[in-house]
Amino acid sequence: MNTREIIRDFITTEMLHQPLETPLRDDAPLVESGIIDSMGVMTLLSFLENTFSIQVSGEDLMPENFSSIETIATLVERYIR
Amino acid sequence: MDFSFTPEQTAMRKTIVEFARRELNPGLEERYRLGVFPHDLWEKCAQMRLLALPFPEEYGGDGFDFLTTVAVYHALGYACKDSGLVHALTTQIICGIQIWLFGNEAQKATFLPELASGEAIYAQAITEPGSGSDAFAMRTTATHQEGGYVLNGSKTMITNAPVANRVLVFAVTDAAKKSFGGISCFLVQAGSAGFSAGKPMEKMGLRTLANGELFFEACFIPNSGLIGREGQGAMMFSEAMEWERTLIPACLLGELERILEEAVKYARERHAFGQPIGEFQAVSHKIARMKLNAELGALCLYSAAALKNRRKRAALETSVAKLFISESLKQAALDAVQLRGGYGYMTEYEVERELRDSIAATLYSGTSEMQLNILAKLAGL
Numbered sequence: 001m002n003t004r005e006i007i008r009d010f011i012t013t014e015m016l017h018q019p020l021e022t023p024l025r026d027d028a029p030l031v032e033s034g035i036i037d038s039m040g041v042m043t044l045l046s047f048l049e050n051t052f053s054i055q056v057s058g059e060d061l062m063p064e065n066f067s068s069i070e071t072i073a074t075l076v077e078r079y080i081r
Numbered sequence: 082m083d084f085s086f087t088p089e090q091t092a093m094r095k096t097i098v099e100f101a102r103r104e105l106n107p108g109l110e111e112r113y114r115l116g117v118f119p120h121d122l123w124e125k126c127a128q129m130r131l132l133a134l135p136f137p138e139e140y141g142g143d144g145f146d147f148l149t150t151v152a153v154y155h156a157l158g159y160a161c162k163d164s165g166l167v168h169a170l171t172t173q174i175i176c177g178i179q180i181w182l183f184g185n186e187a188q189k190a191t192f193l194p195e196l197a198s199g200e201a202i203y204a205q206a207i208t209e210p211g212s213g214s215d216a217f218a219m220r221t222t223a224t225h226q227e228g229g230y231v232l233n234g235s236k237t238m239i240t241n242a243p244v245a246n247r248v249l250v251f252a253v254t255d256a257a258k259k260s261f262g263g264i265s266c267f268l269v270q271a272g273s274a275g276f277s278a279g280k281p282m283e284k285m286g287l288r289t290l291a292n293g294e295l296f297f298e299a300c301f302i303p304n305s306g307l308i309g310r311e312g313q314g315a316m317m318f319s320e321a322m323e324w325e326r327t328l329i330p331a332c333l334l335g336e337l338e339r340i341l342e343e344a345v346k347y348a349r350e351r352h353a354f355g356q357p358i359g360e361f362q363a364v365s366h367k368i369a370r371m372k373l374n375a376e377l378g379a380l381c382l383y384s385a386a387a388l389k390n391r392r393k394r395a396a397l398e399t400s401v402a403k404l405f406i407s408e409s410l411k412q413a414a415l416d417a418v419q420l421r422g423g424y425g426y427m428t429e430y431e432v433e434r435e436l437r438d439s440i441a442a443t444l445y446s447g448t449s450e451m452q453l454n455i456l457a458k459l460a461g462l
């Protein structure tokens with residue numbers, strides 16, 4: 001699985017807790033739709049940091065970095081590089 | 082995982098225990114009765130470098146890791162009977178951690194040295210008259226104005242508020258985004274126009290801790306007072322809670338261990354029906370429960386602290402530590418009163434004070450019910 005698929009899989013199974021008829025799109029809004037909130041983002045961060053062996057620093061803890069699968073993947077890839 | 086203390090941590094803990102017994106405990110009964118914040122003891126703690134422990138030396142700190150800070154505060158909670166003072170100190174550290182993790186270079190260089198030296202007292206203000214557990218339903222607003230923001234609203238029950246020189250204030254900067262992206266954190270300095278603090282609120286316990294209201298009436302904060310970036314407040318808060326829910330339980334666990342130790346001593350010495358009361362199973366099981374909770378509490382605490390020490394996320398572990406240790410402490414304090422019989426109810430024997438102090442621990446930093454909500458969510462609900 002690539003970064004986007006890993007993130008999509010986690011959000012779908014661990015945050016939505018239900019299979020979707022159509023998979024979440026990379027640009028689907030996660031914050032506005034309430035899929036990710038201030039509590040959920042900490043769970044997601046924990047997953048990202050453990051899965052990709054990264055440590056997201058304070059300045060990157062910005063809502064816009066978690067607004068879609070695309071922005072999350074971009075953030076992760078910046079740390080992996 | 083090895084949770085044993087290093088020789089340096091052991092030595093520091095011993096020093097703090099001796100310091101607390103010698104310098105912080107005498108006169109507590111009177112201070113508690115009067116309900117005043119002990120500025121002189123704050124000063125002594127600052128001189129012991131208790132406020133400097135985790136911060137880098139370049140910002141006036143002593144550069145110890147977080148695990149060492151937790152180990153030292155665990156010892157402080159054990160030896161210092163003035164739980165209000167201990168809570169005031171932990172609040173200062175948590176404010177410092179937020180500035181350290183989220184502040185810009187200028188803010189760290191300006192504010193951390195005065196925080197670590199104890200010269201300025203800090204508070205963090207989230208709770209409002211209409212929103213506590215539902216923290217992000219806050220109504221205090223920060224609206225843009227040329228060169229900064231204007232704060233309007235009020236906060237309540239804020240630790241250190243009546244004595245604080247600086248306050249980290251969380252306010253709504255974008256009502257549409259509200260809880261995620263709509264809240265920001267500002268550093269407000271005492272004496273700023275439009276900013277005022279109320280009198281200390283009378284409390285059932287922690288009477289040397291100063292809690293109070295804060296009022297913001299068209300209070301202008303320059304852009305340099307924004308901590309982190311606009312909209313980062315909720316994430317800062319969640320992150321800060323993980324550190325807080327480790328450092329505070331460290332002190333609470335120490336208190337629990339002291340209550341246990343004193344309960345054992347009493348149960349051995351007090352006789353009824355021709356034998357020490359500790360030989361009655363009804364009494365010994367209360368003590369066994371305290372011991373069990375102290376042992377489990379230590380595991381919870383240090384697994385959370387080890388994660389935060391490595392800057393890992395620990396929402397689950399810190400919530401578990403906060404919930405388990407605070408509830409265990411409250412139960413231990415209640416049992417300690419009961420096993421002393423009528424003496425437990427008398428002020429002179431101190432356990433009634435410990436019971437009153439312990440109740441607060443299940444309320445601040447997220448009530449026990451809110452911790453359970455977090456755990457339910459993390460369990461997959």
Ligand SMILES: Cc1cc2nc3c(=O)[nH]c(=O)nc-3n(C[C@H](O)[C@H](O)[C@H](O)COP(=O)(O)OP(=O)(O)OC[C@H]3O[C@@H](n4cnc5c(N)ncnc54)[C@H](O)[C@@H]3O)c2cc1C
Binds near residue numbers: 205207213239449450
């Ligand atoms: C000693 C002390 C120090 C404090 N220091 C600070 C400080 O420094 N800064 C600060 O900002 N605040 C501080 N507070 C305030 C504290 O954080 C709040 O009191 C706490 O968050 C609870 O909010 P509340 O009092 O408004 O209660 P409410 O939120 O009104 O809750 C009332 C009751 O309802 C329950 N409840 C609410 N929502 C739910 C839910 N969703 N599910 C289940 N139960 C629920 C609560 O658990 C509680 O039992 C302090 C409080 C105390 C006692």
